[in-house]
Amino acid sequence: MSITVKHLTKYYGQQTAVNNISFEAKKGEILGFLGPNGAGKSTTMKIITGFIPASEGHVEVCGMDVNEHPIEIRKKIGYLPEHNPLYLDMYVKEYLSFVAKIYKVKNVKARVAEMIQKVGLEKEQHKRIGALSKGYRQRVGLAQAIIHDPEVLILDEPTSGLDPNQLVEIRALIKKIGEEKTVMLSTHIMQEVEAICDKVIIIKNGDLVANNTAAELQNQTEEVVIYVEFEGDISRNQLKTIENVSRVEKISNSAFLLSGNKQNDLRKNIASFAQKNELLILTMKVEEKSLEEVFKALTK
Numbered sequence: 001m002s003i004t005v006k007h008l009t010k011y012y013g014q015q016t017a018v019n020n021i022s023f024e025a026k027k028g029e030i031l032g033f034l035g036p037n038g039a040g041k042s043t044t045m046k047i048i049t050g051f052i053p054a055s056e057g058h059v060e061v062c063g064m065d066v067n068e069h070p071i072e073i074r075k076k077i078g079y080l081p082e083h084n085p086l087y088l089d090m091y092v093k094e095y096l097s098f099v100a101k102i103y104k105v106k107n108v109k110a111r112v113a114e115m116i117q118k119v120g121l122e123k124e125q126h127k128r129i130g131a132l133s134k135g136y137r138q139r140v141g142l143a144q145a146i147i148h149d150p151e152v153l154i155l156d157e158p159t160s161g162l163d164p165n166q167l168v169e170i171r172a173l174i175k176k177i178g179e180e181k182t183v184m185l186s187t188h189i190m191q192e193v194e195a196i197c198d199k200v201i202i203i204k205n206g207d208l209v210a211n212n213t214a215a216e217l218q219n220q221t222e223e224v225v226i227y228v229e230f231e232g233d234i235s236r237n238q239l240k241t242i243e244n245v246s247r248v249e250k251i252s253n254s255a256f257l258l259s260g261n262k263q264n265d266l267r268k269n270i271a272s273f274a275q276k277n278e279l280l281i282l283t284m285k286v287e288e289k290s291l292e293e294v295f296k297a298l299t300k
């Protein structure tokens with residue numbers, strides 16, 4: 001395992017920020033770490049990277065305890081903190097060389113040039129960091145996180161505040177990096193998880209509420225929703241009489257969303273209802289429950 005977290009708890013004074021959570025990430029996996037504001041994501045990431053100590057529990061990175069091997073662990077981890085603490089007065093190349101030297105990277109000049117190319121900073125490489133846009137600062141943050149070729153990358157909200165184009169580019173970059181490394185990234189954005197993550201962990205008020213693949217999460221719900229469109233107008237009340245239909249939502253006079261329990265195949269009941277009432281069905285399809293809705297249900 002690249003990351004093993006067992007019964008991790010963190011108290012800040014009286015407050016329990018992380019409450020007895022356990023999870024693992026395999027080598028080469030991209031793990032999405034989700035939760036509402038204040039759920040405990042940054043706290044967990046800071047403990048994994050060895051920046052703050054746990055109150056209780058055990059964290060291993062690449063098979064090593066983070067408390068027992070703090071220096072070794074830092075060589076194996078690349079970390080992009082939530083508030084990417086860049087030195088704004090330094091130039092891009094100067095800063096990356098500085099970081100490379102801290103990590104005792106061999107052939108600093110070549111490595112910095114390689115990172116600049118990898119994260120797409122060629123055009124901005126001679127600028128002062130303070131003069132860069134948010135998206136380019138994030139790229140500098142990513143470059144510093146991978147400059148020492150770590151096995152594990154911890155990225156705290158790497159795409160927050162980016163414009164839609166930058167978002168797509170940074171996601172693609174993370175996905176590419178994830179082909180070789182284990183990545184754990186925190187986010188509020190469900191689509192991000194759908195787009196790049198192999199596994200999803202959701203926390204709420206410090207408690208772990210889900211640990212699944214994105215597809216498993218989508219299937220977790222008991223409810224099925226079916227979109228039906230009839231040839232003519234039909235009333236909501238009529239549709240409510242269909243066996244096992246628990247909810248009817250009107251889209252138009254002839255189109256509705258019918259909900260029921262997954263256990264019952266509502267489509268058959270809808271079809272026989274239409275037949276009995278001599279109605280013609282133009283469209284009938286099962287609606288995919290979005291991960292966004294699953295997230296809302298688990299964290300409300």
Ligand SMILES: Nc1ncnc2c1ncn2[C@@H]1O[C@H](COP(=O)(O)OP(=O)(O)OP(=O)(O)O)[C@@H](O)[C@H]1O
Pocket residue numbers: 012015017035036037038039040041042043044082
């Ligand atoms: N140094 C600290 N001292 C006291 N309380 C803290 C400290 N750091 C975090 N907290 C509290 O711990 C809880 C979890 O915070 P954390 O930053 O880990 O959440 P998060 O999930 O990363 O939130 P966000 O999505 O808003 O960044 C919050 O209630 C926060 O106020």
